[in-house]
Amino acid sequence: MSNIYIQEPATRGKVVLDTTVGDIEIELFSKECPLACRNFVQLCMDGYYDGTVFHRVVPNF
Template identity: 50%
Template sequence: MSVTLHTSHGDIKLELFCELTPKTCKNFLALCAKKFYDNTVFHRNIPGFIIQGGDPTGTGKGGDCIYGKYFEDEIVPEIKHDRRGIVSMANAGKDTNQSQFFMTYSKQNHLNGLYTAFGKVIYGWEALDLMEKETVDNNYKPLNEIKIFKTTIHANPIAEIEQF
């Protein structure tokens, strides 16, 4: 399963690890389907580290999920923050996942075991490069908005065939 983030800096296509992190992917896909992420901004951009979004308030303090207030981590030891483009849930501590997520700009092994990695960038590296180059303030908020205009969910045709 994959999702494209149509952003102000170009399209970024994500491959989701639905078999390994089903609850996280269900939440992310449901929010995409509800257009939850449409017209939201990436509120935190730390070059060399991560870019974070998924908060409709744009402050880093908001969020929502389909399971109630929060949902638990799905830490999979085989999925590591070992490269650029790993997509993970942002949280405020153990089992506090909602809608906020981040993409890594580089290898960040110290995040392993702390954040649910549920996907990876498979297209749109140029857009990620442009985002990383944006100027930020002292709180790492981009001075120019980095926006998600909309998301597109792409069905996996192999999964559909396997149902028969």
């Protein structure tokens, strides 16, 4: 098994989703969950979420 994720730097990042009603800022915890963060960022870069409809929005959640 590869130890690539153990060697990841302890950094945090943010992703900004641009929506028709404003931006959504998502903070990533790459040290705590590197695989999930890497997959999410890759999906964003591939345009996976482009045109996605939010079906439930909770104010001040």
